[in-house]
Amino acid sequence: MDQEKEDARPYHHGDLRRAILDAAERRLETGGVQAVTIRACAREAGVSPAAPIHHFGSLRGLLSALAARGFDRLVVRLDEDALAGRARTPASLLVGAYVSFSLSAPNLFDLMWRDDMLDPVDDDLARARRRALDCLRLLSSAPSEGRSARVQAIRIWSLAHGLAMLLRHGRIVSALGSEEYGLETIGDFEALARDADFA
Template sequence: MAPEGRYHHGDLRRAVLAAAVEAIEERGLGLLSLRDVARRAGVSHTAPVHHFGDKAGMLTALATEGFDLLAQALDPGDGETIDLVDAGVIYVQFAVDHRAHFEVMFRPDLHHPDEPALAVARDRAGDLLTNAVVAATDTPPGQQTELASVAAWSLVHGFATLWLAGALPEQIGQDLQGSARSVAKLLFSVVHRSDT
């Protein structure tokens, strides 16, 4: 049971999203319910519905928050472009540190993928990753770069998913950042050769 006084007036959104993260991390996305989230947040069972509309609305907000967090992590600031290998490592670390967000972000069947705020956040994170590929290959954006971007994303996303599932070989599954860096370096060499 959520401790009394956990929710503070004016912070319902934050309380509900934090409770959703807790519930997903503890019980999994498949068992997520608005009633359980409300209980964890210390609010009435109707409060999440009033704020988000429905479960998909709540998950849309969680996915948006996840893409915003990922974009913040990938943005070196000052108009700079992040190194492709560093971007891969950051992506994997993000997935591990924000597992609940990661599980929701790429499940358009569970949220409203056309929600404008979600689209903006998703595009910003995607653009930062694409810019890293463009910089690494030193080529103008085009079909080959788009394919390379999908390849880069697929590799780090797959690595993160395997890590979270505990499915990687034991010798790889001990050092997250070191293993992710090695995989990303391998990717960089493949991407670079594909565009030269």
């Protein structure tokens, strides 16, 4: 009750950029990307419809900032899993973290790859994305006997990306007709990644 409807709201918000970004993320996770509109976020923050534009330039800018946040969080997740020693091989760590991230913040994960909604020349987004992709490359191109590191990296990343996408959209349960396939079966991720690592 301290940012929604306080009477005598000051003319200057204080930290509007953060407030808009938080409102946008809340709306993203509950209502999908369609629900994050400039006007709705402005309403939620108690400002006029044109106020957010001053901070983000456009809706594209707002979504790009959101996506950058997503890439930052993915890096955090990868680091955490690595420090916790949560996987046997770099590849299985990548797949596990990737998939668990996509399931814990599904709409944000989607947005991160929706190029048509993002600003291709947003510096913050480009920086965050590059950091994350460097991290992925490091994990996926771990030494593997008798195979080009490039092909190896492509295979691991593709496997992680496809698995995350298909799981997140429920394609695997519905298409393969298997029983549930949630986060608890992380042993299977290990198996998938280990196989990919082995080849």
